[in-house]
Amino acid sequence: xxxxxxxxxxxxxxxxxxxxxxxxxxxxxxxxxxxxxxxxxxxxxxxxxxxxxxxxxxxxxxxxxxxxxxxxxxxxxxxxxxxxxxxxxxxxxxxxxxxxxxxxxxxxxxxxxxxxxxxxxxxxxxxxxxxxxxxxxxxxxxxxxxxxxxxxxxxxxxxxxxxxxxxxxxxxxxxxxxxxxxxxxxxxxxxxxxxxxxxxxxxxxxxxxxxxxxxxxxxxxxxxxxxxxxxxxxxxxxxxxxxxxxxxxxxxxxxxxxxxxxxxxxxxxxxxxxxxxxxxxxxxxxxxxxxxxxxxxxxxxxxxxxxxxxxxxxxxxxxxxxxxxxxxxxxxxxxxxxxxxxxxxxxxxxxxxxxxxxxxxxxxxxxx
Amino acid sequence: xxxxxxxxxxxxxxxxxxxxxxxxxxxxxxxxxxxxxxxxxxxxxxxxxxxxxxxxxxxxxxxxxxxxxxxxxxxxxxxxxxxxxxxxxxxxxxxxxxxxxxxxxxxxxxxxxxxxxxxxxxxxxxxxxxxxxxxxxxxxxxxxxxxxxxxxxxxxxxxxxxxxxxxxxxxxxxxxxxxxxxxxxxxxxxxxxxxxxxxxxxxxxxxxxxxxxxxxxxxxxxxxxxxxxxxxxxxxxxxxxxxxxxxxxxxxxxxxxxxxxxxxxxxxxxxxxxxxxxxxxxxxxxxxxxxxxxxxxxxxxxxxxxxxxxxxxxxxxxxxxxxxxxxxxxxxxxxxxxxxxxxxxxxxxxxxxxxxxxxxxxxxxxxx
Numbered sequence: 231x232x233x234x235x236x237x238x239x240x241x242x243x244x245x246x247x248x249x250x251x252x253x254x255x256x257x258x259x260x261x262x263x264x265x266x267x268x269x270x271x272x273x274x275x276x277x278x279x280x281x282x283x284x285x286x287x288x289x290x291x292x293x294x295x296x297x298x299x300x301x302x303x304x305x306x307x308x309x310x311x312x313x314x315x316x317x318x319x320x321x322x323x324x325x326x327x328x329x330x331x332x333x334x335x336x337x338x339x340x341x342x343x344x345x346x347x348x349x350x351x352x353x354x355x356x357x358x359x360x361x362x363x364x365x366x367x368x369x370x371x372x373x374x375x376x377x378x379x380x381x382x383x384x385x386x387x388x389x390x391x392x393x394x395x396x397x398x399x400x401x402x403x404x405x406x407x408x409x410x411x412x413x414x415x416x417x418x419x420x421x422x423x424x425x426x427x428x429x430x431x432x433x434x435x436x437x438x439x440x441x442x443x444x445x446x447x448x449x450x451x452x453x454x455x456x457x458x459x460x461x462x463x464x465x466x467x468x469x470x471x472x473x474x475x476x477x478x479x480x481x482x483x484x485x486x487x488x489x490x491x492x493x494x495x496x497x498x499x500x501x502x503x504x505x506x507x508x509x510x511x512x513x514x515x516x517x518x519x520x521x522x523x524x525x526x527x528x529x530x531x532x533x534x535x536x537x538x539x540x541x542x543x544x545x546x547x548x549x550x551x552x553x554x555x556x557x558x559x560x561x562x563x564x565x566x567x568x569x570x571x572x573x574x575x576x577x578x579x580x581x582x583x584x585x586x587x588x589x590x591x592x593x594x595x596x597x598x
Numbered sequence: 599x600x601x602x603x604x605x606x607x608x609x610x611x612x613x614x615x616x617x618x619x620x621x622x623x624x625x626x627x628x629x630x631x632x633x634x635x636x637x638x639x640x641x642x643x644x645x646x647x648x649x650x651x652x653x654x655x656x657x658x659x660x661x662x663x664x665x666x667x668x669x670x671x672x673x674x675x676x677x678x679x680x681x682x683x684x685x686x687x688x689x690x691x692x693x694x695x696x697x698x699x700x701x702x703x704x705x706x707x708x709x710x711x712x713x714x715x716x717x718x719x720x721x722x723x724x725x726x727x728x729x730x731x732x733x734x735x736x737x738x739x740x741x742x743x744x745x746x747x748x749x750x751x752x753x754x755x756x757x758x759x760x761x762x763x764x765x766x767x768x769x770x771x772x773x774x775x776x777x778x779x780x781x782x783x784x785x786x787x788x789x790x791x792x793x794x795x796x797x798x799x800x801x802x803x804x805x806x807x808x809x810x811x812x813x814x815x816x817x818x819x820x821x822x823x824x825x826x827x828x829x830x831x832x833x834x835x836x837x838x839x840x841x842x843x844x845x846x847x848x849x850x851x852x853x854x855x856x857x858x859x860x861x862x863x864x865x866x867x868x869x870x871x872x873x874x875x876x877x878x879x880x881x882x883x884x885x886x887x888x889x890x891x892x893x894x895x896x897x898x899x900x901x902x903x904x905x906x907x908x909x910x911x912x913x914x915x916x917x918x919x920x921x922x923x924x925x926x927x928x929x930x931x932x933x934x935x936x937x938x939x940x941x942x943x944x945x946x947x948x949x950x951x952x953x954x955x956x957x958x959x960x961x962x963x964x965x966x
Contacts, residue, residue, distance in 0.1 A: 247845065433664070
């Protein structure tokens with residue numbers, strides 16, 4: 231059996247995981263203490279405070295779900311949806327589609343508002359659909375990782391609340407890389423992953439619920455179908471009761487603690503600007519290379535750049551050479567973009583001029 | 599915000615997490631690579647092979663669920679149970695009760711066979727109940743962490759199969775610390791956690807399904823209610839297709855890879871014997887201290903020792919002093935044992951004479 235230490239070093243510039251700073255790796259490897267150890271519980275409180283900061287919220291129910299970003303998605307949906315509820319989902323990529331699927335499995339009557347891959351959802355179309363269906367829950371992906379497009383979230387809450395609905399937003403790729411304003415935007419549930427702009431290994435799903443969402447949770451007529459993700463139980467562990475629910479992924483929480491400390495030291499505004507600057511540098515370099523974006527201008531994410539592979543080029547072979555010869559990982563296309571797009575992630579610790587120059591320089595060589 | 603590096607060092611002798619060897623912590627901190635990186639996929643294959651070894655199975659569907667042990671429990675139940683199915687659960691502690699609750703939430707008609715806390719389930723009573731109810735699924739906890747009792751699992755499959763049922767076994771605390779024979783015992787689904795006798799941090803749930811269980815899964819009439827835990831999707835990632843499902847907890851899998859390598863080096867028989875020897879040493883020392891077990895003689899787990907706190911002693915205060923003054927963590931009682939028992943875990947790297955002497959020596963001082 232080969233050893234973990236034999237694994238090659240990679241520059242992770244795909245759709246996640248992003249490069250993890252040495253400080254975060256060091257925290258990850260700190261000796262494990264108990265999940266009910268008072269010293270660990272204090273650290274969990276720090277994590278909650280750090281998550282409130284990046285989510286821009288004062289929500290008391292803010293925590294990290296013990297699973298990856300998709301577990302955060304499932305937690306948001308299964309806690310807030312009961313069988314028969316009307317759920318409206320914006321779909322313009324893989325993750326909108328996943329939201330719809332998770333809601334269907336939770337027994338919801340799902341309606342979708344669709345947009346072509348590479349285009350943002352249309353706010354007015356969403357609002358018309360909300361007016362028509364009066365959904366219990368409206369769910370939208372903020373930053374669609376499969377297409378590199380930002381969807382219109384700010385301003386949507388008014389229409390959702392007019393029908394007493396809840397607004398659920400997937401912030402997996404946007405959180406800590408661009409503005410996510412849970413309170414100011416009236417978001418009722420937001421979730422993310424740790425392996426994108428937080429630059430922490432994957433394994434936890436930051437999650438926050440508004441008091442309106444908590445009230446909905448408390449009014450449920452049936453138990454949450456998932457015991458593992460039941461937020462009424464999880465908050466007894468993360469809250470003052472400290473009741474044992476499951477054994478938290480202790481070392482992963484060490485890593486998230488350190489990642490949030492780094493975010494705090496840099497400051498959110500500076501972090502967002504760094505992501506924006508890396509995106510601008512990449513945009514200029516891709517233009518030079520003659521590689522067009524497949525995402526619509528004016529709606530592009532800074533941290534996830536979906537780019538057309540040149541006609542006649544085997545995009546998978548180029549990615550494999552990037553990985554094998556240069557140690558650089560970028561992502562391939564999913565769904566409608568499969569086989570014809572690359573996804574270049576500039577997330578967290580990877581949003582630097584050096585990373586941009588490394589990947590565009592390598593692409594220049596390989597495409598010559 | 600205090601730093602993770604300020605956390606105190608602890609000797610973890612509670613119900614988990616167990617002490618994590620430095621090699622496993624070092625593997626955990628190896629720089630993160632992508633979850634679809636060929637080098638990482640090869641490592642996942644090693645993990646599957648290592649898990650088959652500890653589960654004593656040839657089951658193709660053997661993997662690590664991206665959550666803690668309770669996620670493994672939920673995965674086993676929600677994949678194999680459909681609404682209305684009859685599920686029989688043995689309950690003689692917290693984790694049997696949890697199995698019943700998870701099955702109820704999955705829509706099962708649940709019957710329980712109960713035994714008092716500290717006593718094992720009665721095999722004949724289980725078999726009579728199986729004959730009476732012809733359950734689709736029989737679920738039993740092998741090593742009940744809340745009471746320190748081993749339940750009779752070997753030999754149960756015959757009765758279960760006589761009615762075409764599936765046998766689900768919780769091996770969270772037993773795996774890699776005592777014999778778990780998935781194939782020889784006819785177990786159809788077994789799951790565990792990483793933070794017990796595997797001596798890895800918490801965050802993954804080893805899981806294996808027999809071909810019979812896979813056939814049941816494939817015959818489902820409704821989709822698995824949990825998208826995150828849907829084994830028909832997870833096996834496309836862990837299997838030859840390598841289809842993206844969710845971003846695996848990459849660094850946690852590094853750690854599990856190393857933990858399984860250590861198990862392989864020691865050998866299962868030697869590892870079980872080490873756990874048994876540590877238990878025997880502890881038993882002798884507790885006898886010296888006049889601290890009786892609360893679990894029935896002849897049915898005690900080697901790795902989890904439930905002991906009565908002396909009358910008149912504030913058991914929580916003793917645990918707190920052990921932690922604060924000696925840096926040793928032991929567990930308190932749960933449920934029926936709350937406030938009157940201690941749980942001393944000798945799991946994985948913690949199953950040593952030195953650990954036994956440390957905890958019993960400290961108890962001798964504190965109880966003097």
